[in-house]
Amino acid sequence: MTERSDVLPQHELLQEKSWIKKLTVSDWLFAAVVLAAAVAAQIAVPHHMDGYETAILWASAAVAVALGWFHKPLRWFMLGTAAAAALAVWLYAGDIARAGDQISAATGKAQGKFLLRYFLSSQSAIMWQCALTVLAFAAYTFGALAAWRVHKRRPDAPSGNIVLNLGTQLAWAGAFAGFTGLLVRWHESYLLRPDAGHIPVSNLYEVFILFMVITALMYLYYEKKFSMQKLGGFVYGLMCVLAGFVLWYSASRGAHQIQPLIPALQSWWMKIHVPANFIGYGAFGMAAMFGVAQLLALRGSRFLPDAAQIEEAMYKAIAVGFLFFTIATILGALWAADAWGRYWSWDPKETWAFIVWLNYAVWLHMRLVAGWRGKVLAWWAIIGLFITAFAFVGVNMFLSGLHSYGQL
Incomplete structure (x- = not known):
C-alpha cells in the first residue's frame, strides 16, 4: 500500500515541539531551586502570612519559573538577588544595628558589618543602584558616540563596541542592586517593627526604586531581542532622572526611613496591585x-x-x-x-x-x-x-x- 501523494505538508509552526518538550535539564533545575526557596520561605515565616499571602508566595514562585524559562538571563538575576538578600538576612542576625556605624566603647571598632554598611543594607544597595544607573547612562552614551564615529568612517563596521557592552553590564548591575535593596528593605521593616513589617511598595520612594528596576529589566530584554544597544542612552537618560529624584527625596525628605503602613495600605491587595501597575x-x-x-x-x-x-x-x-x-x-x-x-x-x-x-x-x-x-x-x-x-x-x-x- 503506497502513501498518498496529495497530503499537504504541515506548516513549520505546527511541526514545532510543544514548549514543555523544549525544556532542558537546566530549566528544570532552575524550577526546582525556585520551588525549594518557596518551601523555605513557607517554613521560615508562616507567622507573617495568611492564606492570601501564601497564595501570592506560590503564584510568585510560578511566575519566577515562567520568567526564567522565557528569558534565561533573568534566572541568574533572580537567584543572585535572592542569594544576596539571604546573605544580608544572615548578617543582620535579627539586629538592625548591624548595618550602623556606631563605635563600640569596648573595642573601639564599628559595630556594624562591613558588607551591610557598604553594600547589602537596603539604603546602601539603593545608592549603588543610583550610581550604577548614571554609569550605565555614561557608558551607553559614550559607546554610541564611539560607534557613530566609526560608522562615519566605515559604514559597514560592526555597530557594537566594548563600551556599549559595559553599559549593558552596568545596567544589569544597577537592576541587581535595586532589587536586592528592595528585598533587604522588606526584611528590615520586620526588624524595626516585628508586628508591622511590610512589602516595600508603600510610598513614592519605594515605588520609584521598583519603577527603576522594572524599567531596566524590560529594556535589557528588548535590547537583546531587537539588538538595540544604541538606544540605551535614551532609556537611561530617563533612568537618571528617576535616580536623581530618589536621591533628592531621600536627602530632603528622609524618605529612605522605613515607616509603618497607614491603615489604608494594610492589605494583601497591595502586593499584587502595585507591581502590576509599575x-x-x-x-x-x-x-x-x-x-x-x-x-x-x-x-x-x-x-x-x-x-x-x-x-x-x-x-x-x-x-x-x-x-x-x-x-x-x-x-x-x-x-x-x-x-x-x-x-x-x-x-x-x-x-x-x-x-x-x-x-x-x-x-x-x-x-x-x-x-x-x-x-x-x-x-x-x-x-x-x-x-x-x-x-x-x-x-x-x-x-x-x-x-x-x-x-x-
Whole structure:
C-alpha cells in the first residue's frame, strides 16, 4: 500500500515541539531551586502570612519559573538577588544595628558589618543602584558616540563596541542592586517593627526604586531581542532622572526611613496591585524613550536602528504595559471594593488612571486598526509619558482624594 501523494505538508509552526518538550535539564533545575526557596520561605515565616499571602508566595514562585524559562538571563538575576538578600538576612542576625556605624566603647571598632554598611543594607544597595544607573547612562552614551564615529568612517563596521557592552553590564548591575535593596528593605521593616513589617511598595520612594528596576529589566530584554544597544542612552537618560529624584527625596525628605503602613495600605491587595501597575509604568516610560529615538531615526539618522524596528519595539512595550496596567486597574477596583465598599468613585487618582488607560487604548487602536505609523505615534508615546507622570506623581502633588497618602 503506497502513501498518498496529495497530503499537504504541515506548516513549520505546527511541526514545532510543544514548549514543555523544549525544556532542558537546566530549566528544570532552575524550577526546582525556585520551588525549594518557596518551601523555605513557607517554613521560615508562616507567622507573617495568611492564606492570601501564601497564595501570592506560590503564584510568585510560578511566575519566577515562567520568567526564567522565557528569558534565561533573568534566572541568574533572580537567584543572585535572592542569594544576596539571604546573605544580608544572615548578617543582620535579627539586629538592625548591624548595618550602623556606631563605635563600640569596648573595642573601639564599628559595630556594624562591613558588607551591610557598604553594600547589602537596603539604603546602601539603593545608592549603588543610583550610581550604577548614571554609569550605565555614561557608558551607553559614550559607546554610541564611539560607534557613530566609526560608522562615519566605515559604514559597514560592526555597530557594537566594548563600551556599549559595559553599559549593558552596568545596567544589569544597577537592576541587581535595586532589587536586592528592595528585598533587604522588606526584611528590615520586620526588624524595626516585628508586628508591622511590610512589602516595600508603600510610598513614592519605594515605588520609584521598583519603577527603576522594572524599567531596566524590560529594556535589557528588548535590547537583546531587537539588538538595540544604541538606544540605551535614551532609556537611561530617563533612568537618571528617576535616580536623581530618589536621591533628592531621600536627602530632603528622609524618605529612605522605613515607616509603618497607614491603615489604608494594610492589605494583601497591595502586593499584587502595585507591581502590576509599575510594569505598566515602566513599559510606558521605555516606549516614550523609544519614541524619541524613532523621531531621530525618521529625520534620516542611519546610525540608529531602522525607524520601523524602533516602532515595533515601542508597540510591543506599549502592548505589554497596557496589559499589565489593565490588570492593575481591575485589581485596584477590587481593592477599593474591599476597602471602601465600592469599585469606583472617580477619585482623582482613579480618574487619571482611566485617562492613562484610555490614552494607550486609543494608541493601540490607531496602530492596529487604523494602520497609523511613524511620527504621529512616536510623538503620541512621548506625550503619553507626561500623562502617565501626572497620574503617577502630579495627582499626589496637586490633587487630593482617597489616595492622598502618596503625597510628596
